[in-house]
Amino acid sequence: MIVNPDHIPRGVLLLGDYGSGKTEVAVNLALSLAMAPGSGKVTIADLDLVNPYFRCREALAPMEAAGVEVLMPRDGHAFADLPILLPGVKGLLQRTHRGPEGWAILDVGGDEVGSRVLSALGPVIDPARHGVWFVVNMNRPFCDTAAGCLKVIQGVERASRMTVTGLVSNTHLMDETTAEMVEQGAALSRELARLHGAPLQLVAAMEAHCEALDTEALGAPLLPMQRIMVPPWLRRPGGLTGPEVFRGA
Numbered sequence: 450m451i452v453n454p455d456h457i458p459r460g461v462l463l464l465g466d467y468g469s470g471k472t473e474v475a476v477n478l479a480l481s482l483a484m485a486p487g488s489g490k491v492t493i494a495d496l497d498l499v500n501p502y503f504r505c506r507e508a509l510a511p512m513e514a515a516g517v518e519v520l521m522p523r524d525g526h527a528f529a530d531l532p533i534l535l536p537g538v539k540g541l542l543q544r545t546h547r548g549p550e551g552w553a554i555l556d557v558g559g560d561e562v563g564s565r566v567l568s569a570l571g572p573v574i575d576p577a578r579h580g581v582w583f584v585v586n587m588n589r590p591f592c593d594t595a596a597g598c599l600k601v602i603q604g605v606e607r608a609s610r611m612t613v614t615g616l617v618s619n620t621h622l623m624d625e626t627t628a629e630m631v632e633q634g635a636a637l638s639r640e641l642a643r644l645h646g647a648p649l650q651l652v653a654a655m656e657a658h659c660e661a662l663d664t665e666a667l668g669a670p671l672l673p674m675q676r677i678m679v680p681p682w683l684r685r686p687g688g689l690t691g692p693e694v695f696r697g698a
Contacts, residue, residue, distance in 0.1 A: 458580040461553070466592060469619060470653070473674060496556060542574065568610040585618050617649075618635045626658065655674050656673045656674065659673045
């Protein structure tokens with residue numbers, strides 16, 4: 450079962466611990482919605498003030514090419530770690546209250562520190578139209594058990610003053626990921642859903658693994674993804690990485 454745009458809330462706030470792949474999920478979800486037949490306007494807002502390497506603003510070109518509006522600081526503030534987007538984000542969420550068309554995807558900082566920015570958005574969150582989803586990667590520290598994940602979520606909820614209303618399973622190990630690993634992560638996320646009470650909304654996996662997955666057993670719709678977010682040391686001209694870049698090899 451592939452993700453159905455009709456089942457995605459009009460506003461999705463994506464939280465996740467560092468290394469969960471939250472930004473990859475945010476970008477791929479925005480692109481998936483934008484490319485759906487008859488889709489409305491899709492806007493993604495970059496609220497990640499924690500991780501300087503993996504922020505959705507890094508994927509500005511492919512998202513704008515697909516018709517996704519990217520809400521981010523511009524010009525000299527493009528890579529500033531400042532909460533200067535809040536007025537625009539509040540307006541974005543308020544717009545999703547009024548009409549049925551379009552989606553707003555918010556990529557929020559990964560830990561308790563990053564999620565504090567959400568406390569300012571409380572007054573414009575509509576539980577009927579907005580989802581607060583936590584991205585789970587069981588290969589991250591403290592998230593290898595459902596009980597460990599629950600503690601992480603509870604810390605984020607305290608910091609953001611919000612309740613997580615959905616889970617996204619995104620268990621991966623970069624290039625070492627396997628289809629079996631994805632299925633194990635989905636199983637852990639189902640157990641976490643039982644402990645916390647928030648349902649499993651999506652299982653995210655790279656397209657290369659999707660064909661080998663038993664989609665009926667995942668427990669939630671599948672979001673097939675392409676790898677769009679890569680660290681800056683892999684974006685060098687000519688494929689140079691590490692010390693080679695500085696030697697000018």
